[in-house]
Amino acid sequence: MELNIRGRSALVTGASQGIGKEIASGLAREGVNVALLARNREKLEATARALQAEHDVSFECLAADVTDAESIQRALATLANKQAFGTLNILVHNAGVPATRPDSQLFWQDSEWREVIEVKTLGALRLARAALPMMAKDGSGRIINITGATGVAVLKPGLLHGAANAALMQATGYLASELASQRITVNAIVPGLVATENRRKWLQGIAANGGRAPEETLAALCKDLGIALGRWAQMSEVADLVAFLASDRASYITGAKIPVDGGLTLNMRGR
Ligand SMILES: NC(=O)c1ccc[n+]([C@@H]2O[C@H](COP(=O)([O-])OP(=O)(O)OC[C@H]3O[C@@H](n4cnc5c(N)ncnc54)[C@H](OP(=O)(O)O)[C@@H]3O)[C@@H](O)[C@H]2O)c1
Incomplete structure (x- = not known):
């Protein structure tokens, strides 16, 4: 499927590693x-540097803290002066x-x-508030929030992660309604368990404690979770959905909360 987003610009938070880095890579590939x-x-x-070695697009680094409104403002002011980023088409809030x-x-x-809550929920709102003046109002504007399955069902020990994710999903719907008149769509992606660098280390720890191989431990965990x-x-698999939602192919999708969880929330058992 041709996404036709070549030449557009995106800002991805939490992009130095894990899912955010993969989202940045997936968008750059397009x-x-x-x-x-x-x-x-x-x-x-x-x-x-690692992404630039693989993709022939412009990358900018914004060292900023999403819990600090002034830090975000400074980052966006820097970005606004860069040729490729004067107008922002895609805003992905992934930091957590x-x-x-x-x-x-x-x-x-x-x-x-x-x-x-400051990072996940209020961070998304601070970012949207600060970035809105720079965002495209021609129908290519996209806000994509990465939430998580803890916001849909109880997944211990994620009490606060669940509350922050659920609140961000509610805010996603609200913003979808408020920003529709500016032709900006706002959606949430709801991942389950994702094979990030940190999650791989976490798995190694559980496997070592249990005296079992990581693959065997992972299979048992997935069964236990009801994935x-x-x-x-x-x-x-998360980054691909971001690229799709960012494209014109998804122009009629707004206010959606889309799981990428292998069925985890169909059959949540808790742990
Ligand atoms: N991994 C999973 O299984 C999973 C499942 C469901 C949902 N999610 C969600 O997916 C997103 C990414 O997860 P991940 O596992 O890839 O995360 P991660 O590896 O922990 O990376 C978090 C990223 O956020 C940045 N960050 C943290 N606090 C920040 C702040 N105050 N301001 C700006 N940036 C900040 C970190 O960089 P710095 O520390 O340098 O700021 C880093 O780049 C998170 O929102 C997470 O809740 C993950």
């Missing part, structure tokens, strides 16, 4: 110029706080609760 946003500049620049601890989030500190397809997602 000829989109991509601004990569995350806090750690060195890591961002290393990611941009990884769930690195298995303990009950009910007993987390307020500051830890706030961080999850109908019996496997986790490749990052490209």
Whole structure:
């Protein structure tokens, strides 16, 4: 399927690694110029170099914090001066706080609760607010929020991740309605378990603790979680949907919350 998005521009948050990097790569493969946003500049620049070696489009690195409105404003002001990015067609909010601890989030500190919501939910709103003046109003404007299955069903220990994702899905619908008059579509992608670098390390840890091979551990985990397809997602399976939603092929899709979870939320069993 020809997506016809060559020459458009995108900003992807949380783009230094994991799903965000893959989203940036997937858009670049379609000829989109991509601004990569995350806090750690060195890591961002290393990611941009790696992507530039593979794709003949423009990459910009924006070292910024989505919890800080001024930091976002500065990043966007820098971007607005770059030739390929004066108008922004595609805004992907993917940054999130990884769930690195298995303990009950009910007993987390307020500051830890706030961080999850500040990055995922309020980060998306800050970004949309700041980027809107730069966004294309010709029907090519796209806002795509990466949420997560914890926002649809209970998946322990993701109490705060679930609340932040559910709130972002609600906000996605709201923004879809509000921005329709500016011909901007707003959608959410809802991944399940995705084979990121961090998730691979997490799996190695569980496998080592259980004295089983990672493949065997993963198969048992997928069964335990009730993932109908019996496997986790490749990052490209999320990135491909971003590219499709970013294209004119998806021009009539707005306010949607689309799972990429192998059936996880069809049959959520919790853990
Ligand atoms: N992996 C999964 O299985 C899975 C499943 C469902 C949903 N998701 C969602 O998919 C998204 C990506 O997940 P991932 O596993 O690829 O994430 P990851 O590997 O933890 O990467 C997170 C990215 O976000 C950036 N980031 C974190 N806090 C930030 C902040 N305050 N401001 C700007 N950037 C920030 C990080 O860079 P810096 O630290 O340098 O800022 C990094 O680039 C997340 O929203 C996550 O909730 C993931």
